[in-house]
Amino acid sequence: MSRALTQDAPASTTPAGIAMTHRQVLEALSGLLLGMFVAILASTVVSTSLPRIISDLKGDQTAYTWVVTSTLLATTVSTPIWGKLADLFNRKLLIQLSLVVFVVGSALAGFSTNTDMLIGFRVLQGLGAGGLTALSQIILADIISPRERGRYMGLFGAVMGVGTVGGPLIGGLLTDSLGWRWNFYVGVPFAIIAILLLQKTLRLPKGSGRKVSIDYFGAILIAGGVSLLLIWVSLAGQAGQFEWASWTSLIMVGIAALALIGAVIVELNVKEPIIPMHLFKNRTFTFATIASITVGVAMFGASIFLSQYMQLARGASPTQSGLLTLPMVIGMLGSSIVVGQLISRFGKWKVYMVAGSVSFTAGMFLLGTVSYNTNYVLLAVFMFLLGIGVGVVMQNLVLIVQNVVSPRDMGAASASVTFFRSLGGTIGVSVMGSILGSKVVELIGDKTDALQSAIAHLGAGGAKVAAALQSGTIPKVSALPESVRVIIESVYGDAVAHIFLVAAPVAVITIIAVILIPNAKLGTKTTLERLAEEPKGPQATHPTVIEEAEETIVEVGEAMAGSGPFTASVPVVSAPTGPAHRADTPARNR
Template sequence: MNHRQVLEALSGLILGMFVSMLASTVVSSSLPVIIHDLDGDQTAFTWVVTATLLTTAISTPVWGKLADLFNRKFLYQLAIVIFVLSTAAAGFSQNPEMLITFRAFQGIGAGGLAALSQVIMADILSPRERGKYMGLFGAVMAVATVGGPLLGGVLTDAWGWRWNFYVALPVAIIALILVQKTLHLSPQQRRKVSIDYVGIVLLSAAVSLLLIWVSIAGTATGFPWNSWQTYVMVGGAVVATAAFIIVELRAKEPLVPLSMFRNRTFTLAVVASISTGIAMFGASVFLSQYMQLARGATPTQAGLMTIPMIAGLLVASVVIGWVISKYGHWKPYLILGGILLIAGSYTLSTIHYDTNFALVSLYMFLLGAGVGMTMQNLVLIVQNTCKPNEIGVASSGVTFFRSLGGTVGVAVMGAALAAKVTDLMKDRLPELGKAIMSLGDKAAYWQAQLQSGAMPKVSDMPHALRVIIEDVYAQGISHSFLIAVPFAVVSLVAIVFLPNVSLNRMTNTERMHAGEADFATVSVDEGMQVLTATRSVRVVAGVDAASGAAGAVDEAPGSSAR
């Protein structure tokens, strides 16, 4: 395929990913307003994000397994339909619980789009060529990530936050048509399939119990850390994880083939992906919250203020993707990305409500560049070393652990933020009391707002109260970013020890055909050796059996000349 044919084939995939990213990011700048309007608290805010990440993580390996068994084009179209319909339904939410439910269904579609786009790219592009096209995907994702919060902020300020959930529908219809018209894949060999349903249930149970425990334990509306609920949830997660491992070892078609962990590249890439997920999803969630709750920005302003992070992601993914494709060297850029992840996470843990915004922008750029250098390239190097018939499950495996890392990271960071804010609010009760009393006839209204436990809308607050709340949330959010630092260090260590395997120039389809050709050659050679050993054929005059060159042969008794 020439460059134009590749772009035509990828156009539907790119637009599908754009829809996925747009529908996910369009609500990021308006989420504090949404939770405020639905009377939700910090736990609800965290779970609106975590629900999507959780179902994305759980469904990603399922979609990857299905991609190795069924028509990949149809699966991709199905993922678009599930994602967009659930996104549109979320626009009708009347309470946080309803919103969380539809966001969970949204994650199922997002998992399919993330996993299948990587698998389909491997079908039509070699790892060496895939770098620059992954950079193109990164650029589109960056545009959606920049445009999403801006568009969401404008829609929220102009017509209300519900329009955030409807905006992706027309784009999704165009994406479906493009995929149908431009994406043509070689038919896969039909075979009897077996879906690991027990593994799906056990994996869902293990991850869900862990996240629910992290989100609720230790909160004012939850239960203490040292309680019977903790023992039940943690114990249940451990048992479900052990059962999942046993089932995967025995399953005919395992959801996550544990044998893949024998591949050193896959194992280390998984470890590195977990930290990338924490940095990527944690930043997208809590930076928007920082802009609105710690700096009093409106949704539109918050979208504008997060541009430096997206700029870092855009520049790094496009430029590094092109460089890797041109020169074939990937490891130095992954190491640099790991260093930038550490730098970005640590510096963001030092921000306050009055930190110079130029410094905050620099910190965001560093984190974005680290994510841009590592996110897609970790999938790339795994696809480069895995077997062609395992490309789906290998790609989705890395994506799964990245989503899982992001899910756990957001849950832990959200729980740390909620606990920190609660403690700081208690410490500053005297100041809050004085500020409220100075508001005159509006004192009762603002006291009721704070006592409700709902997420505040800081941009509407009086200055005396706003300064205190901004400082409290700034300290809480910077504290939550500190949690990401040790994970970033582990990620860098894993990247350093990745085997430096050169990128090959064959597509996944070509590798499969080459494998079949090698098998056929070996079979012919073995057959000739058997015939020679049994004296059915005697090679006497330099006959080249593999090439069929002419030569003299003695025929076995009873045979006839041809």
């Protein structure tokens, strides 16, 4: 060990308290990073190929949206469940299990013969991805302190950036060379390698050993309420469905609201809630949650609809579409790595977070001004600004929450932030997709005369083009005659710009939320170190510091009233003494 320490300063400690060098930490994180890449890849690799996939499977704009939303929804509703399981069971086993679920879902999705089948298997993919997304953040907190975590959070942000926007490039290349089904097979070997790496390199203690209780009813209510809201958003106002202001809408929203209200009541009363409601008493957690929702809208909405814009408004192929969105991934990659290093070096995070939120808000507003023939240099600048902002804010929201919550709530708190980010992305994609579909119909209606004239000039071939456009399925724009293609490209260009302009004001909320987050100093202890320093005894099983304090007050009061010897009540609060206890007090009493 002494030789290792001379080569690299200690970066963290193992559960046994042995110093880990930077190299050893990277080895332990290799499987986590690969698992995270697999999760993000699953959500984004098909984005550039979706126009072709949906066209081949005879799907419409609603199907297009739900192929994406189904995965995000499954990821969203399963993330807090995985997080709670992480507080109760072996985290290494759980993350390997989530990888297995993902592999099965990915392989089956590649055999889909219609959009319904594809959506179903994408749900299974999302369940696995939820575990990967949540557990990787939780395990990171187990072995690295908040102060040191910034440099490694940069790596996670970089991996997420590459997966988020680099995934579409990979998907485009696969679609153009091997066929779109390979989009679902590509993640399988990565997942298998990640399982093997985790088995070899990751060393964590076994479960907590305490009696476990899983809130199944709360999980069902959360999943049901969120799912019903998203189904309503996707279908309302669409051709052949129901209107926004209708009895169907009222019933769906009413049932969803009752389910979510019921979920809150259940979470307040069960022993082991999926999302502990007491976390919202913490200002950092509350405002980080709000910011996570809006960041999710930007991250997922941009990656999905920018790809659609490139193909349907600019006539790009799937591969070209991936290449054209590279400015965004470069912004995410660079900012997440650089800012992560700066946070670890100086221990300051707020100035970077505020600047990042301003950057991605500006990017959203600017993307709302584009059209089908916008100069690409300008478009690249807009995407780059958006990428910088998302890269800075996204991962560090998890970092600042992990810095202040009790170590016993680490899993639930980390997963909850990820849950709300995924929820924001799911709602964002659903709402933006619904608005896009409605806007396309409106704009085509405005251009009916020009479109009919262009079709009429095609002669006998015009009937086939007209039938394809009237079918309701997403057209293969590149295959349309030029006179018709220009009209359709202008429609989709204006429609995509419209949804970014609608979403941009939501991004302003991120700036406000980040400003309101308390500027807490980053700690220097890992979750495992903080847990080791906590008092051992009956109060160690209580989930919150507030409950521990209340029990202590009762015990001391009883002793002072003469109900028992004073020394019988003192040991539970006096066991942890010395500098270690004093150093940990600020981290636990927030």
